[in-house]
Amino acid sequence: NAYHSVLPSLFGQKNTQCTIIMSDSYDQDVNPINITNRDPYTCLESTSPDCPYTCQGLAECESCNCAVVHDGIGPWGRATDVVFCLLPIIFLVVATLPPCGITKPLPTTKSLPLSALLMLLVRLMYLGSDPLLVCGSVVKGVHEAITPLSIMAGAICLFETMEATNCLPYMMREMKALTVGHGVAELCVIFCFATMVEGASGFGTPVALGAPMLISLGHPKFESVVVLLLSNTFATVFGAAGTPIWYGFGSLGLSREDFTQISTNAAVALVVGAYLLVPFIFAIIVPFEMIKENFLFLFLALSGVMLPLLGISFVSYEFPSLLGGIVGLGISAVLVHFKVGLKEVDEGDMIRESSGRHPMDIAPMSERSAVASSSPFMVSAAEPPSLSRLSTSKEEEEEEGMNLLVVNDEEYVPLTGAEMGESKKSSVNFSLMPDDEGGMNEGNSHVESQTSSHAASKLVTKHSSIEDATDSQRAIEMAIGPRKSGMAYVREFLLRTSPICLTVVLLIVTRVPQIGLNSLLKKTSPHFSIHFGSYATFRLSASLVFQLENILTYPNLDWKYELLYTPFLVPFILVSVITHLIYRKEASDSLLGIFGTVVSRVESPAAALAGGPAPLPL
Secondary structure: OHHHOOOOHHHOOOOOEEEEEEEEEEEEOOOOEEEEEOOEEEEEEOOOHHHHHHOOOHHHHHHEEEEEEEOOOOOOOOOHHHHHHHHHHHHHHHHOHHHHHOOOOHHHHHHHHHHHHHHHHHHHOOOOHHHHHHHHHHHHHHOOHHHHHHHHHHHHHHHHHHHHOOOOHHHHHHHHHOOOOHHHOOOOHHHHHHHHHHEEEHHHHHHHHHHHHHHHHOOOOOHHHHHHHHOOOOOOOOOOHHHHOOOOOOHHOHHHHHHHHHHHHHHHHHHHHHHHHHHHHHHHOOOHHHHHHHHHHHHHHHHHHHHHHHHHHHHOOHHHHHHHHHHHHHHHHHHHHHOOOOOOHHHHOOOOOOOOOOOOOOOOOOOOOOOOOOOOOHHHHHHHOOHOOOOOOOOEEOOOOOEEOOOEEEEEEEOOOHHHHHHHHHOOOOOOOOOOOOOEEEOOOOOOHHHHHHHHHHOEEEEOOOOOHHHHHHHHHHHHHOOOOHHHHHHHHOOOOOOHHHHHHHHHHHOHHOOOOHHOOOOOEEEEEEEEEOOOOEEEEEEEEEEEEOOOOOOOOOOEEEEEEOOOOEEEHHHHHHHHOOOOOOOOOEEEEEEHHHHHHHHHHHHHHHOOOOOOOO
């Protein structure tokens, strides 16, 4: 405890090495620390040179942040230091993306932990860093993985619930009805949605929410994630109500005017970058020729989100992404609805080249989906239409002197005379609306199978084939019924989209500092503490903030997890439970079954995530 009497003479000499015994305040075994004149024991916060020599015990070192500071220079010079420090990243890139197919790619569940181990060895064996700090940083990094892992688990839970309750298939059907499967229009709408979510939440939630929606729209999985990650860079500066600005630069003592100036400068750069780069980012999914043909629409849609973002940045550094995304989403929807600058394309041009899907097709996100290959609705929809199991209308409309058969409010070309007679006998109505018991309306009419098959084979739509319902569209109609009109449509739209809307609202309410919940959910006191020996001191506050303080007894090496603030329980799990309660009668699985699926899906990424954040503190 009297090491302060040794330090003045120690650092007054050159080429001197001394072993100092530090006894912590918990009466644990003493820790010998070798300190040389290259590794001064100093205070990281106070400017007083006497501070390091007056601290006695771990508690006082904590209060003023005193620690052994290594210069981080290896024995072979700074140029070699750069090479050694880049080795873990070089290894990660080569192992994950081997050049010229030299070897099979190493999965991230192995490459990330190995990269972390390599960084640990460089720190200890070459740079000679403090072993206590290095090992404590690894422990902190492993705990840091809980944050992205919980966000991922929450997002998976939300979308699994939306699939099980047919909310996501409904939203994708409405999206297809709006965009008519136009790839550029879909990308612009999702881009605005991701910008809005980034402004409200951050922490990776835009990709967690937007990528599954792109995939469900029929776009390839890998490309969808890449496009969302790249597109998200134009909103991250103002993510989570401006957290990167006010928190990232908060320690510099800047004023609110300085923050606003940073916000404006960043917005100008982001707007210019969006106009230059977004077309090439979208070209990852859709052909560049299609982007050029619809460039006016793309320019207007980008302007609808980026120009409001720029304007708001002059007065606020917290809400540009949030408000810009909301305004852009509305403008993009109007542009798509009225086809402003949006060129119609042929079906052949719109077929997904990478996935081979029809542009109006809807892809499942899980086996619980109504459009999954194993779904009974999908199995029934894939079968040829059989008139024997469908009810018929009592009359056929006459339009321009021609008899037209009406099927789900769609007009079809007239049948021949003989076929019309057969059709009248069977009196068919192609309504796919479920009855009260959830089954299909059988109707009272029965026809011979031969007649039904013959009549069904002659049904040809008057509209272009691009508007024909695909198997997935028919499966959704079997599961939740056809699209409604009037107040019935508004009511269903509000209920079916409530999971996403409620998620965004909760993110806004818990992130905007002016509301007050932001600071309340992150309060670290009052709390209770448990001392876990030399591992750390565990604390749990009334706001459910988990903390580990002084990891491996190293001063101020702490970890924190804000359970109610991190987008996990609120909003993802909470919204999932509410959605399942609303649609529990038609849900294809229970909440326990959904939770089990979530656990099984995050098991594999857990190892990669544990190895990913571990090198960051190093």
